């Protein structure tokens with residue numbers, strides 16, 4: 322499993338030198354998915370396995386009382402650029418990888434498809450808990466499994482916004498994965 326999971330960090334940032342327990346749990350779940358993919362797709366899964374993690378200033382997204390199951394909320398993160406930072410927050414109604422809240426079912430993802438940046442924000446399908454199909458080339462991403470590709474042209478999972486709870490409030494604190502549109506996420 323160790324070879325299937327790499328955390329890529331830039332030494333010029335102030336990111337911590339090792340992952341904390343939360344990050345470990347987060348990526349451990351992702352590695353399980355990666356191992357499953359390895360058995361199906363072989364070497365191509367190595368690309369999907371390379372996880373890029375960046376911490377950013379925390380931003381309050383919503384309170385628990387603001388969320389209704391299967392009704393996504395749009396937001397911008399990790400900056401305010403509407404062409405780059407569009408994200409979606411959703412309460413899935415079932416436990417998800419990286420999920421927070423009492424039922425561990427609240428997740429958030431970049432809305433930009435990892436294939437060529439198609440906008441996925443309005444494509445949530447509650448019956449399957451996915452974003453997609455992408456309007457450009459039909460890739461679909463599983464929100465219960467860290468944004469894993471389940472169909473289509475993209476080969477990388479949808480970048481997941483790392484969430485934390487503070488009381489009843491939901492905060493974004495980082496991004497796991499490379500947001501479409503750059504060689505690195507901002508600040509890395």
Ligand code: FES
Nearest residue numbers: 434437439455458
């Ligand atoms: S841009 Fe989404 S599948 Fe091509």
